[in-house]
Amino acid sequence: MSQHTLSATHTNEQDRSFDRGLKNFMSLVYLQMGVGMFVTAVVAMVVGLNPGLLALFQDTGPEGGITVLGIVIALVPFGMIFLMSFGFEKLSPTAMGVLFQAFCGLMGISTAGIFAVYTGGSIASVFLTTMIMFLGISLWGYTTKRDLSGLGTFFLMGLIGLIAAMVINIFLASPAVNFAISIVGVLLFAGLTAYDTQQTKSLYTRHASRGDLLKASTMAAMNLYLDLLNLFMFMLSIFGNKK
Numbered sequence: 001m002s003q004h005t006l007s008a009t010h011t012n013e014q015d016r017s018f019d020r021g022l023k024n025f026m027s028l029v030y031l032q033m034g035v036g037m038f039v040t041a042v043v044a045m046v047v048g049l050n051p052g053l054l055a056l057f058q059d060t061g062p063e064g065g066i067t068v069l070g071i072v073i074a075l076v077p078f079g080m081i082f083l084m085s086f087g088f089e090k091l092s093p094t095a096m097g098v099l100f101q102a103f104c105g106l107m108g109i110s111t112a113g114i115f116a117v118y119t120g121g122s123i124a125s126v127f128l129t130t131m132i133m134f135l136g137i138s139l140w141g142y143t144t145k146r147d148l149s150g151l152g153t154f155f156l157m158g159l160i161g162l163i164a165a166m167v168i169n170i171f172l173a174s175p176a177v178n179f180a181i182s183i184v185g186v187l188l189f190a191g192l193t194a195y196d197t198q199q200t201k202s203l204y205t206r207h208a209s210r211g212d213l214l215k216a217s218t219m220a221a222m223n224l225y226l227d228l229l230n231l232f233m234f235m236l237s238i239f240g241n242k243k
Contacts, residue, residue: 037228037229039104039105040104043104055067076106081103084096129235134193138197138224152195185233189227200223203216
């Protein structure tokens with residue numbers, strides 16, 4: 001057997017090994033994301049369908065609003081994101097996993113109010129539609145040969161603009177502006193889903209030789225989890241049937 005043949009065989013084996021590793025990594029990412037979404041759904045249902053519990057976090061009266069405890073619950077996840085991001089090197093894989101699932105639980109409390117606003121049937125149907133949409137876009141992001149990395153700055157600026165518009169509309173309370181924000185939100189997080197999926201593949205390439213793939217998979221799962229959750233919330237704002 002020639003040296004060229006041996007080299008080609010070795011290269012093919014490396015490619016197959018890389019592909020298997022990437023598929024296993026992506027499976028782990030989606031598994032953690034799925035478990036996190038399940039935790040969010042269960043917590044949201046338990047809190048949202050129990051008026052006494054929901055009243056601890058949100059004002060269920062005519063004026064609506066959020067309680068002090070609700071504000072704290074809404075802010076803590078931001079701290080957890082920073083902790084996981086900047087503590088990546090020091091945190092163990094187990095600690096990262098626990099933090100992520102705790103994060104998902106808190107997000108369940110923050111989103112529990114949808115059960116007081118929308119019918120259960122519309123919540124379920126919109127979530128199913130959003131999930132199918134998410135999986136389709138994520139599959140495209142995984143398989144496309146187009147490099148999406150250059151869109152990172154565009155998505156970041158879009159996210160900042162979206163948040164600014166949402167804050168402004170708190171004071172305007174305009175249904176038309178809220179509808180426009182929801183449309184932009186759906187488009188933005190659809191794009192982020194494809195972008196983050198492709199970045200997850202790049203994440204595997206960067207961390208495959210560093211021995212911290214478990215932690216990297218948790219960070220990737222959190223990114224895709226946030227894409228799906230935000231996509232669902234904006235879709236619900238557009239298509240959900242209110243009580």
